[in-house]
Amino acid sequence: MNSKVSVRDVAREAGVSIGSVSRVLNGGANVSRDLRSRVLSVVDRLGYQANVHARGLRLGSTKIIGCIVPEIRNHIYANIVGAIEAAVTRKHYMLLLGNSLGEVEREQHLLRFFHSHGVDGLIITPSSEGPEFIQGALGKSRIPMVIVDREVTGVRDSVMLDQRQGIRHASEHLHSLGHRRIALFTGGRGLWSGRERQAGYEDALAVAGITPDPQLVRQADSWSYSSYEDMRTLLQSTQPPTAVIGASTHILAGILKAIRDAGLLIPRDISVIAIGPGDAVDFANPPLTLVRWDVDSLGKLASELLFERLRTPHDNFQRRLLPMELILGQSCAPLRTP
Amino acid sequence: MNSKVSVRDVAREAGVSIGSVSRVLNGGANVSRDLRSRVLSVVDRLGYQANVHARGLRLGSTKIIGCIVPEIRNHIYANIVGAIEAAVTRKHYMLLLGNSLGEVEREQHLLRFFHSHGVDGLIITPSSEGPEFIQGALGKSRIPMVIVDREVTGVRDSVMLDQRQGIRHASEHLHSLGHRRIALFTGGRGLWSGRERQAGYEDALAVAGITPDPQLVRQADSWSYSSYEDMRTLLQSTQPPTAVIGASTHILAGILKAIRDAGLLIPRDISVIAIGPGDAVDFANPPLTLVRWDVDSLGKLASELLFERLRTPHDNFQRRLLPMELILGQSCAPLRTP
DNA sequence: TTGTATGCGTTATCAG
DNA sequence: CTGATAACGCATACAA
Numbered sequence: 001m002n003s004k005v006s007v008r009d010v011a012r013e014a015g016v017s018i019g020s021v022s023r024v025l026n027g028g029a030n031v032s033r034d035l036r037s038r039v040l041s042v043v044d045r046l047g048y049q050a051n052v053h054a055r056g057l058r059l060g061s062t063k064i065i066g067c068i069v070p071e072i073r074n075h076i077y078a079n080i081v082g083a084i085e086a087a088v089t090r091k092h093y094m095l096l097l098g099n100s101l102g103e104v105e106r107e108q109h110l111l112r113f114f115h116s117h118g119v120d121g122l123i124i125t126p127s128s129e130g131p132e133f134i135q136g137a138l139g140k141s142r143i144p145m146v147i148v149d150r151e152v153t154g155v156r157d158s159v160m161l162d163q164r165q166g167i168r169h170a171s172e173h174l175h176s177l178g179h180r181r182i183a184l185f186t187g188g189r190g191l192w193s194g195r196e197r198q199a200g201y202e203d204a205l206a207v208a209g210i211t212p213d214p215q216l217v218r219q220a221d222s223w224s225y226s227s228y229e230d231m232r233t234l235l236q237s238t239q240p241p242t243a244v245i246g247a248s249t250h251i252l253a254g255i256l257k258a259i260r261d262a263g264l265l266i267p268r269d270i271s272v273i274a275i276g277p278g279d280a281v282d283f284a285n286p287p288l289t290l291v292r293w294d295v296d297s298l299g300k301l302a303s304e305l306l307f308e309r310l311r312t313p314h315d316n317f318q319r320r321l322l323p324m325e326l327i328l329g330q331s332c333a334p335l336r337t338p
Numbered sequence: 339m340n341s342k343v344s345v346r347d348v349a350r351e352a353g354v355s356i357g358s359v360s361r362v363l364n365g366g367a368n369v370s371r372d373l374r375s376r377v378l379s380v381v382d383r384l385g386y387q388a389n390v391h392a393r394g395l396r397l398g399s400t401k402i403i404g405c406i407v408p409e410i411r412n413h414i415y416a417n418i419v420g421a422i423e424a425a426v427t428r429k430h431y432m433l434l435l436g437n438s439l440g441e442v443e444r445e446q447h448l449l450r451f452f453h454s455h456g457v458d459g460l461i462i463t464p465s466s467e468g469p470e471f472i473q474g475a476l477g478k479s480r481i482p483m484v485i486v487d488r489e490v491t492g493v494r495d496s497v498m499l500d501q502r503q504g505i506r507h508a509s510e511h512l513h514s515l516g517h518r519r520i521a522l523f524t525g526g527r528g529l530w531s532g533r534e535r536q537a538g539y540e541d542a543l544a545v546a547g548i549t550p551d552p553q554l555v556r557q558a559d560s561w562s563y564s565s566y567e568d569m570r571t572l573l574q575s576t577q578p579p580t581a582v583i584g585a586s587t588h589i590l591a592g593i594l595k596a597i598r599d600a601g602l603l604i605p606r607d608i609s610v611i612a613i614g615p616g617d618a619v620d621f622a623n624p625p626l627t628l629v630r631w632d633v634d635s636l637g638k639l640a641s642e643l644l645f646e647r648l649r650t651p652h653d654n655f656q657r658r659l660l661p662m663e664l665i666l667g668q669s670c671a672p673l674r675t676p
Numbered sequence: 677t678t679g680t681a682t683g684c685g686t687t688a689t690c691a692g
Numbered sequence: 693c694t695g696a697t698a699a700c701g702c703a704t705a706c707a708a
Contacts, residue, residue: 114432117390118391
């Protein structure tokens with residue numbers, strides 16, 4: 001196809017100089033109507049497209065946005081990346097993608113690679129937050145970047161979900177149904193988001209005047225089914241929970257399996273609330289009540305912030321908090337008083 | 339960080355010429371032991387990393403693989419891309435990602451973009467197959483590419499799933515349980531994969547001596563819940579199906595909802611088999627019997643094929659067929675004779 | 677308004 | 693074995 005049609009070819013074909021071609025395509029100013037249209041038509045006919053490397057070499061800018069997520073196979077990140085991709089291509093940028101697997105070395109490796117590829121900006125869910133982030137390669141990097149779902153207030157732009165408010169609502173909902181023993185599987189071990197979930201949970205319990213039972217709060221790993229064992233143990237205890245809140249990754253799958261194996265029925269015997277984007281629980285029966293992540297908005301907002309940052313590199317850093325919505329399914333019921 | 343340390347800086351620092359530096363880093367041959375180690379140490383100290391654009395401009399090769407899928411938010415493609423990413427970064431390549439949404443124009447746009455970015459190769463699930471593919475921009479493009487899950491035998495390398503064999507097994511399984519009215523929601527409208535699924539279904543029925551009822555075969559769209567209406571209609575008909583096979587996208591979600599709304603119980607009243615990667619049906623209750631796509635192998639194989647192709651551009655094109663495995667869940671039961 | 681010439685950082689060729 | 697230099701394709705400062 002348009003294998004190697006360069007600005008030279010266009011110039012020759014249009015009977016003008018290469019400078020003029022370039023000016024038509026970029027500067028826009030100071031070109032005669034005639035020359036402009038002549039060039040444009042040739043460009044169109046030949047399907048000319050500026051070589052990214054020549055331009056990148058000259059300008060120092062590619063039209064590439066890098067994106068690093070822990071794991072694209074996780075539907076949460078797949079959805080976020082999908083939203084970012086849409087926003088980015090709309091602006092005629094391309095998306096360079098990498099999985100960090102939450103490992104610092106992989107993240108650094110990807111960062112170096114992205115750097116040498118001259119990405120104009122970066123959207124990332126880093127493996128670290130807080131001081132650890134600042135001291136790491138990411139914190140030192142000068143690439144304009146936006147942080148997704150990690151706490152880095154003040155040092156970078158970030159978009160986050162208001163986990164605390166979301167889980168508080170969920171907890172209140174369960175409490176209003178009479179539940180007093182509510183289990184929480186936070187996910188996000190060691191992360192702000194996990195702590196926020198727990199905080200929201202404790203907020204709700206405090207208002208309700210319930211003393212939280214530490215046994216009921218679990219910090220499962222999102223990539224494993226460890227929650228299965230945890231939930232099984234809880235259900236076999238003398239005071240089993242009557243409701244449970246869990247992140248809709250492997251965590252929730254493990255929880256549901258434990259409930260099933262115990263011969264319990266949702267919502268008759270136990271109420272369940274999921275946390276996550278909506279599509280994940282499509283196959284659940286009954287339909288799960290959900291604290292919904294609006295991952296689409298999350299990705300979109302991250303992109304917008306990044307493009308802002310690209311324009312004005314030295315503004316103050318923003319931190320945007322997205323609300324979480326409680327979507328009622330059929331997995332919650334009033335507590336049966338025995 | 340190592341913002342702009344060039345080969346010049348390394349050369350100066352090491353007290354050699356830039357040519358020598360380049361030779362140490364690339365050629366490898368004909369450099370004295372001493373010079374080599376000197377250069378290497380400086381490279382290391384300065385954190386030198388060759389500028390991708392200069393190199394791309396010079397060599398015409400980037401270390402970038404492009405990847406175009408219909409929709410990364412679809413868990414099938416998320417998994418495939420995940421596997422590709424792993425394979426590609428292991429070879430020190432980067433992955434440029436694009437969503438085509440199955441639209442020809444978007445696909446062409448992405449292709450042009452990838453082209454101008456000088457991707458070394460492309461892994462793609464195109465929006466078209468067969469003659470349409472050959473005549474399209476993709477068929478004319480000279481970028482080394484591997485096709486995933488689309489029929490393009492002879493003109494490009496491709497990896498596909500043996501849908502026919504998979505669905506045949508599923509159908510046979512249901513038949514062995516006594517089912518004779520089996521509904522099939524193929525997905526992949528107008529695509530080889532859809533036709534193959536139907537063929538496998540018909541293979542099984544033929545062996546069983548059952549005349550297929552065209553009413554029972556539906557070509558749902560994977561991105562919509564249209565299957566819900568279809569399934570509802572089927573269940574309300576005078577001769578409802580006693581079993582159903584459906585792709586584990588929105589299609590299956592719609593089917594399950596229709597079954598639920600009809601007040602039917604799986605597997606007591608109706609048997610269900612899903613088609614897709616395993617993780618999608620994590621939340622299903624009961625656990626679904628599954629014709630499993632090994633998307634991991636699919637992505638891995640695609641990458642391997644592409645790297646082979648990069649090495650020897652003019653070999654004969656390969657077509658690799660991956661088997662599908664029937665994973666038994668608890669969603670199928672013997673037909674209840676009323 | 678238009679054309680010409682330079683340099684961006686590499687690699688490869690060629691002369692030493 | 694090593695150093696100098698051309699060329700990759702583009703954008704732009706400068707000359708016309």
